[in-house]
Amino acid sequence: MDMHAHDRRRFLAIGAAAAASATPLLTACGAGFGSDNSKGGGSAADDVTGSFDWKRAKGRTVKALLNKHPYTDALIADLKAFTEKTGIKVEYDVFPEDNYFDKLTVDLSSGRASYDVFMLGAYMVWQYGPPGWLEDLGPWMRNSSATGAEWDQADFFPNLLSADQWSLKAGAPLGQGGQYALPWGWETNVVAYNTEVFRKLGLKPAETFDELREVAGAITRRAPGAGFDGMYGVAVRGSRSWATIHPGFMTMYARNGLKDFTVESGKVKPAMNSPEAIAFTRDWAEMVKKGGPPSWTSYTWYQCSSDLGAKKAGMLFDADTAAYFQAVKGASPASGKIAFHPGPKGPDGSLATNMWIWSLGMSARSRNKSAAWLFLQWATGKEHLRKGAIEYNHIDPVRKSVSQDPAYKDRMRAIPGFIETFETVVDRTEIQFTPQEQFFDATTSWAAALQEIYGGKNASSVLNSLAGDLASKVG
C-alpha cells in the first residue's frame, strides 16, 4: 500500500492549486481504499467487546438509503420493533429503483457517508468494494460480542451468503474474502406462465430451450386467435441496460453451460463470443423476434411484468417476484391464472439459475458502525424476516428456517408451483457472472449488442466486437 500513499501525495501536490473542496471527492475515495480495509486487523468490529447487547448503541441514529420495494415496505413497517429492541432510531430515504443506484453511487463516491446502511445487489459489491466504500462485515459476524447467537449464520442459504463475499480481485470466485453485504431478500429467475392460455392451446411448460422457443412462437401465433387478444409468447427484458442480461437471459445462458468471462491464470477474458455463446445468443434473439414482446428493446421488468398481468404475455422468464406480484389475488387480470415452473433445463439437464440478491451493506465511512451493525443484524435476523414473509410481502426468504416455516408455506401455496419451483432451483441458484469491477459496463454493452443482433445484425461480428472492446476494459 506504500505505492498508494505515495501516489496520493503526488496527486495532492499536483492538485494543491485546486481549492479545498476539490480534495474530498478524491481523497475520500483514496482514504477509503488505503486505510479502512487494507489494514487487515483494523476493523471497527474489534472495538466491540464484552457480552452481546442489543442496547449497546442506545440513543444513536442510523441513516438508511432504501429502494422502493415490497421488502422495504415490510422493513419500514417493522422498524418500531427494532427501535424498541435497541433504542436506536432509524432515519431513511426511499427512492425508486430507476434512480436508487444513481443516488447510492454518487453518495458513496463522494466519500461523505450520508448513509450508514443501504440496500444493494451482489453485483454492486463488485463496483463498490474495490474503492473501499463497503465495510467488510466478516469481522462483525465473527465477533460474538457484536453478534448475538440467535442471528445464526448457518441458517442462511450458503450460496446467498457467499454471493456477497469477494476478495476484490477481478475474476476471483465469490465466497472468498470479505463479506461486503448480507443477503436480505432475493429473486430467482424462473418461468411464470398463464395457465389459461396453456390449457386452451394444449401447451406444457418448456423443459428445454428449444421447447421454450417453440412454445413462445406457438403462443404468439395461436393465442390471439384463441381469444387472447394481442398475446405473445414470452416476456423477457430488452432495454439497453445491464438489467436486461441478468434475469432470464443469463439463467438460460448458464444452463447452456456458457460463461461470460473465462479466467486464465488471473486474466479475465471475455467469452460471450465463443461459438456456442454466439449460437445461443442468436437463438435467444430469434426467440424474442418470433415469440417475444413487440418493441422488446424498451422492455424493463415493468413492461414484462405488466404484460403478464395484462394477459399480453403467455410466459415471463424473469425474477419470480415480478410474476408473483401480478399473481397475487386481485392484482391483475391474470391473477389466479399464473403458475410457476423452473424453466427449461440446459442440454445436460442443468438448472443453473442466476439470481438477484437484495442485500444490505454498510458504508466503510460510517461513523456509526456499531449501531449500523445492530440494524443489519436485526434486519437480516430470523425474527424480522419471518414476520416480513408472513405478514408482509417479503417473499423468497434468504433463511432456510423461514422458507420452511409452515405459515409461510401455507401462504405461498396459493400460487401454483411457487414453492416447488423455489425448492427445485434454490440450491442451483447462484451468481452466474464472473465478478469484476466493470460489470455494469460489460453487461450494458452486452444488452446493446443483444439489441443489435435482434435488430438483424450478424451475431458473431457484434459479439466479437463486444468481446474485443471489453477485453481492453476488463483485462
Place this chain on the structure above:
Amino acid sequence: MSGRASPVPEAGHGAASGTGAGKRAVRAVPAWRRSLRPYLLIVPALLLTGGILYPFGLGLYYTVFDFAASKPQPDLVGIENYRRIFAQSSFWDSARVTVAYAVGAAAVETVLGVAVALLLHRASFVGRVLEKILILPLMIAPVIAAIMWKLMLQPSVGVINHLLEPFGLGGVQWTDTPTGALLSSIAVDVWVYTPFVAILALAGLRSLPVSPFEAAAVDGAGWWFTFRRLTLPMLWPYVLVAVIFRFMDSLKVFDIIYALTEGGPGDSTMVLQIRAYLEAIRFQRYSFGISYMITLWAAVYLVTMVLVRYLGRIQNRASEVPG
C-alpha cells in the same frame, strides 16, 4: 424643503436653488464609481451562477486525471481523456446521433411552432379557445412525459396502437428500430417543447407593426409573398431566440431519452449526455465521463456562440426595418 416650497415656481427650490454660483455644493459621483455601476448590477447574477459553477471548474480539473472508482489514486494524464474520446468511434456515433436529434427536434419544433403561432394569430374562435391551453404540454415534466409516451407507444398494452388498429396500422413497433427510436424520442421532445416555440413566435407576431401588412394588402400581395417577404423576416429574431434555447437544450438532452430508450436499441439513441452519464455515474469513470460532458459543453458553447452572433446581426437588421 417642503415647508419652504415657494408658491411661485421660480427657479426656487431643490437642487436648482442658487441659480448663480453653486451656493450649495452639488454632490458629484466620481467617474470610476459611475463606470462601476453596470458591473455592480450584473455581478450578483454572475456570482450567483458562477458560485455554483465552481464545481464545474472542479469537474474540468478532474478531466486531466484518470480518476475512477477503480482508480481512486489517480494519475495526471493531461489530455489523454480527450484524446481517447476523439479516438473512439462511439463518440462520433454519439455526436452524430446528438446532432441528428437536436437538429431534428429544433427544426420540427420551429416549423410546427411557427405554424401553430400563425394559425393562432388568425384569432378564429377555435384559436382563441385553444390558445389558453397551448402551454399545457410544457407543464408536464419531460421525464414524466417520456414515461407516459413510452407507455402509450408500447405495442402490447399501449393506447396508440390500439387507436391505430381500426385503420390497419396496429402493431407499429415504435421504439424498436434505430430510426423509430430516434424519431420517437424527437416526437416526445416536439410534444413537450413545441408550445415553447409557438408562444414566443406568437408573441413575436403580435408585436409586428401593422403598417407594412396593410401596405402589402393594398398592393394586393399574395399570402405567400406576405409571409416570405414580411412576416418571416420580421418574425425571425423572435423565433431565433426560441430556436437557440431549444437547440442548446436538445444538444444536451438527457431525461427524455433516459426515460424512453436509455440510448437503445443498440447505440441508436445514445446521445452524448446519456453516454456521459453512463460513464461517469453508472460505470464510475469520473474523469472520462466528465471529459465527455466538458466536450459536449464546449460543442454547445461554440454552436450557441455562432447562433447568438447571428441573432445579434439579425436583431440589428430587424431594428433597421422601418416601423
Place this chain on the structure above:
Amino acid sequence: MTRPAAIGLRSVHKRYGKSTALDGLDLEVAEGEFFCLLGPSGAGKTTTLKTIAGLEEPDSGAVELGGVDMAGVEPYDRGVAMCFESYALYPHRTAYDNLASPLRSPRHRLPAHEARERIGDIAELLGIGALLDRPVGRLSNGQRQRVALGRVLVRPARAFLLDEPLSHLDAKLRQAMRAELRAIGSVRRTTTLYVTHDSVEALALGDRIGVIRDGRMVQTGTREELWHRPYDTFVARSFGRPRINLLPGTVTAEGHFRSPDGAYELPLTVPAPPGAAVQLGVRPRDIGLLGPGKGSGVEPAGTDRGTALELTGTVHVSELLGRATEVTVRIGGQQLSLVVPRADAAGLRPDRPVRLSVPPESLLLFEADRPARPGRRIST
C-alpha cells in the same frame, strides 16, 4: 462677465462607438437668456442637451451650470428640465400623472393641491386642459408633445432644455405656440436652451442663436449677427427661404468679382486676393427687379444709399409664394433667385430679359467651399 454663464460647455467631446457626436463643442448661455440651437439632424443638438442634463457623460471637456463644474453630478441634482423630442411620456399613465410626475418627485415635491393648481394652469396655457384624464396612449402626437412640454414647464428649474418641442404640432398651432412660448412667465424667467432644425423658429424665438454642425459650434450670435455676418456659407445657407444665392467666381486683378464664364463682373467692398476662388452671397430678398428694357436710370426704392449694382439676365422660371413671387434668373451660366412683390413679377415670362439691382452693402463674399469645410466669409 459679472455673473457666470447659466450654461457653459467647454470643448466637449462625445463619441458613440465610431461616430463622433460632439467634437469640441463650446457654448455659453447667459442667465435668463432664451438660446436657440439650430442645426441639421445629426449635428449633435440632442446630444448637447443630454450632456448638459447629465444624461450623457462627455468623453472630455466640461459642462458647467452657474459656473459649477457638473462632472459626476447626477441628472436629478442638476436642476434642469428637459423636453424630449420623443416626448418620453410614461405610456402607462394619464396626461395628468405625466404632468404631475416632477411635482411628486423627492426634488420638486409640491403639496397635492398646489400641484393640481399648477398643472391646471399649465394645461390651460398649452390647451390640453380637457385631456388630462386620458391615458397617454390615446393622445395625438401634437397633444403628447404639449404634455411633454407641460411636464417641463410645470416645475421650477435652473434651465429648460427643449428638444424640438413644437415639431409635431400642426402648422397653425405651431405658429400660435411659438408666439406664446416666450411669453409664458416661467420661460421668461428661466434660462432656456431650445433646439430646432427650423431657422424660422430660431429667428423668431432666440435671444441668441447658435448654429451647430458636425458636433461643433459654427457661430453664435443674435439673429442680426447671424443674418448679416454669417461665419460661413453653412450659416448663411441656414437662414432665409429661399436660400441665399451663392455664386461661385474668382477675384480679378482689380478686386472685382467675376463669374466663371465672364458673364458679369461686380465690384467688391471687401478686399480679396486677386485670383482667389470665392463665392458671392446675396439674399433673394435683397435683389430688386428693375423691369425690362434698357436701363432707364430709375432705381428701385430702398437702394438709395450708394449706387445699386445692376445685372442683366433672362427669366428662367417664376414661382408664386403667396404675396410674393420667387423669380429665378439666368445670368450667363449661373442662376440667381430673387423675391419680389407679386405685382412686380406679373407678366414675367420665361426667357424674358430682365435687369436686377443689387445693393452693394448686401453682398457677402465667401471663400470657395471645400469638401467638409464650408467657405468662410471674407471680411475686412
Place this chain on the structure above:
Amino acid sequence: MKRRVLAVAADLALILYFVFALFPVAWMVILSLKPTNELFSTYFSFSPTFDSYRTVLGAGGDQGVPFVRFFVNSLVVSVGAVALSLAIGLPAAYAAARWRFRGSENLMFTLLSFRFAPELTVVIPLFVLYQKLGLFDTYVGMVWVLQLVTLPLIVWIMRSYFSDLSPELEQAALLDGYTRKQAFFKVALPLVKPGIAAVSLLAFIFAWNNFVFPLILTSSNAQTVTVGALSFLGGDRPKYNLTAAAALVSVVPPLLLALTIQRYLVRGLSFGAVKS
C-alpha cells in the same frame, strides 16, 4: 368561398395539432382514474376511481411516498428560485440593456453559457460541495442550483424587453427629479411587467419540472414532485396510475399561474409590446 374553405382548413389544422398536444394529457387523466388492476387490461372503458388521487394526496392506502410534502417542497423551491432570479436578474438584464460597458456582451454570453453546461457535469462535484456546506437536501441549496435554470432565461429575455424600452423614459424620470433607483422601479419596471409575468411563468415551469438537480441534490427533506412522481413506479408493480395522478396534481400550480397571467402571457412575450 375560397376564403371560407381556407379558414376551415386552418381551424382543422389547429385542431389536429391540439389533438396531438392534448391527447397524452387526456390519456394521463384516464390513467389516473383507473384502478391499478385495470391499468393494462382496459383502454377507455373501466371503472373510474379517485383512489390514485387519494393515495397521491396521502389520504388513501399508504404508498410511503409523502407526495404532499414533495409538492410543498416544489412550491417553495420553484417560487424561491424564480423570486431570487428576478431580484438578481432584473437589474442585470437592465444593466446589460442600458449600458454598453466593457465586456458586456461577453458577460451576457457567459451567463447564457451556464445554461449549456450539461447538468450532470456540475451535479457530482456540486453534490460534494453541498454536503460540505450543509446545503444538501435543503431549500436554500435547491433554490441556488435552480438559478442555473431560471436566471439565464430571465436575464436573456428581460434584456430584450429593457432594450426595447426607450431609455428616454427613465431619463425623463431622472430629470423629473427621481433617482436612478426610483426611475427603474417607477418607470422601467412597470412598463415591462407583462414581460416579467410571462418570463416568470416560463422560468417557474422549467424550475418546477427540473429532474436531475433534485434527483441528486435532495433526499427526503427537499425532494420535489418530479422525482416524487417517479417513486410510484417502484415497488411490487409499476403504478402508472399513481404517477399520472401525481403528474397531473403537479401541473396544477403552473396551470393556475398560467391562467392568472393569461392576459399577459402572449402580450408579455411580445418584446415590442411596451412601445406605445
